[in-house]
Amino acid sequence: MTASMLSQCVRRHARCAVEFSSSSNWCLKPFQQRTFSSSRPWQKPGVIPKFTKTSSEEVDTILSDVRNNYIIPAYLSAQQKELIIKAKHRKMLENDEVFANIGGERIHLTPMMERSRIPLIKSISEAIEKMNDKDVENMIPLLEGLMQTDARLPREEYWVRRIIKLFCNHNREDLVLAYVRQASDTGFPLANRGLVRAAMLSFLHKATKAEWEPAATKQALAWCEQLLDLLDDPKYKPLFLENDPRLYYTILSPPIFLAAKVAQQTGGEAEKKKLEDYVARMLRLKRTPLTTFRDDAKRHFWLLQHVTQYDAAQAALEVLDPGSEVGGELKEWSAKLKEDLDKIYNELVGTEWVAMKERAGMTDYEKTFGKR
Numbered sequence: 001m002t003a004s005m006l007s008q009c010v011r012r013h014a015r016c017a018v019e020f021s022s023s024s025n026w027c028l029k030p031f032q033q034r035t036f037s038s039s040r041p042w043q044k045p046g047v048i049p050k051f052t053k054t055s056s057e058e059v060d061t062i063l064s065d066v067r068n069n070y071i072i073p074a075y076l077s078a079q080q081k082e083l084i085i086k087a088k089h090r091k092m093l094e095n096d097e098v099f100a101n102i103g104g105e106r107i108h109l110t111p112m113m114e115r116s117r118i119p120l121i122k123s124i125s126e127a128i129e130k131m132n133d134k135d136v137e138n139m140i141p142l143l144e145g146l147m148q149t150d151a152r153l154p155r156e157e158y159w160v161r162r163i164i165k166l167f168c169n170h171n172r173e174d175l176v177l178a179y180v181r182q183a184s185d186t187g188f189p190l191a192n193r194g195l196v197r198a199a200m201l202s203f204l205h206k207a208t209k210a211e212w213e214p215a216a217t218k219q220a221l222a223w224c225e226q227l228l229d230l231l232d233d234p235k236y237k238p239l240f241l242e243n244d245p246r247l248y249y250t251i252l253s254p255p256i257f258l259a260a261k262v263a264q265q266t267g268g269e270a271e272k273k274k275l276e277d278y279v280a281r282m283l284r285l286k287r288t289p290l291t292t293f294r295d296d297a298k299r300h301f302w303l304l305q306h307v308t309q310y311d312a313a314q315a316a317l318e319v320l321d322p323g324s325e326v327g328g329e330l331k332e333w334s335a336k337l338k339e340d341l342d343k344i345y346n347e348l349v350g351t352e353w354v355a356m357k358e359r360a361g362m363t364d365y366e367k368t369f370g371k372r
Contacts, residue, residue, distance in 0.1 A: 047103030048075050049141035055132050062127040063138060065118045071145035073112070075102050084112040120151055128162075133170040139163060140178055143186040154187035160195050164202055173206040177223050180230065190230060191238035193245035200224055200254035201308070207258060214265045221258035228255065249285040250305050252278060253312040260315035272319060276326050279316050283329055290340045296353035303344045304361030307368055310337050341365065345372065 048071060051063045073081065080100050083089045090111045092098075098109045124142070131138075143154050143163070153159050167175040180199050183190050190196060203220040210216035230236060231246050238244050245251050256278045263271040293299045313334040320327035345365050348354050349372060354362055366372075 048072060048105055048107075049145040051138045051141060054135040054138065056130045056135070059127045059130050059135060059138075062118070062123045063142065066120065066123060066142065067145065069118060070120060070149050070151060072102075072107055074145070074148040076100060076107075076109075080109060084109050121153065124153065128166055131166075131170070133172060136166060136170050136172055136175060139166065140175065140182065140186060143179070144182070147185060147187045155189070157189075157192065157195065160188065160192075161198060164195075164198050168202050168205060171209070173202050173220075173223070176202045177226065180227055183230065183236065190236040191243050191245070193243070193248045193251055196227065196231070196245040197251045197254075197305075199227060200251055203227075204254040204257055207261070212261055212265075214262075217258060217261050217265065221255060221262055224255040224258060247285060249282045249287060250309060252282045252285075253309045256282065257308075257312040257315050260312070260319050263319045275316055275319055276324075279313075279320065279330050280326050283326070283333060287333075287337075290343065293344075296348060296351055299344050299348055300354075300359055300361045303341065303348065303365060306337060306341055307361065307364040310334060310341060311368060313337070338369075341369075345369075 048067075051060075051067065054060050054063070073084070076084070077100075083093065083098065093109060093111050100107045100109055128139075146154050163179065164176055167173060167179070176199055179186050180188050180190070182188075188195070188199075203223045206223075207213075207217040207220040231244075241247070256275065259271070259275040259278050263275045290302075293302065313330055317327065317330060317334065320330065322328060322331050345362070348359075348362060
């Protein structure tokens, strides 16, 4: 290589310390710093989620590590990812201070190979165990950030149920509502009727924990109604019709139960009409015929779901006129449901599977009908 060619190479290397502005203009930066704008069309939109300080230094460290090692890389452009991943850029990143501007935040880019990526599932599990009632608010931005990555956690049913339970254990059912309302960002699967029902039940349990205090009961009903409204949003429409939660009457037991309690407490005609509308909606949906279940676990799951359904129907019958069209139909509907509940309970009672440990469905049945 001639001296002239070597000089050209050195000059080209020097021009690497640059700022890539939103208008794609390159200019020299002092102190060998460079900044990449986040306004490129191939980058993910918005601001990188941030966490508030928690009551535990260990939780703060875990959240910071997850953000740095999993979430931030997901917001980088292909060009920026290449810089931190490929070995050929390592020396340049070690010698230069390279930054990315993303949503107004200045991110210092460092070689990915130098990072010891923490075990995601284990770390989040440890953080959850140490969170207090206020700390759990960080779960919403955590889920939003992880949704931009290839992490499976926000999309797995086990984790969705665990997060709902976490919020409820900390008396933060309001965060369940936030989780659901921001479904497109948090990953809450509105096409999964079981998880929709789990969210509904968390609102119902909020009212029961408050011993049906009127304000808490009314609020819980309002939250159920917001969730039902979300199910009507076309952007959350399931790919296959059979997955549409609106077709399954079991998701309506919490709002029916709550609407009945609100109608009892207020005595208002508007509240009674709302209850009647929910009951009529449930009665229009075809009840799944009782079939021969393959195992005791499936029998128990059916029992667990339908005891709540029966309790909701009974609460509604205390308000509705049994002589009315809706009231009369509901009375017949609940009588047939009780026959099915008795049948399944009798098939389960005394089985080895039930004797292994306490089963919630059996307990709920016995609370409603008494032990057999």
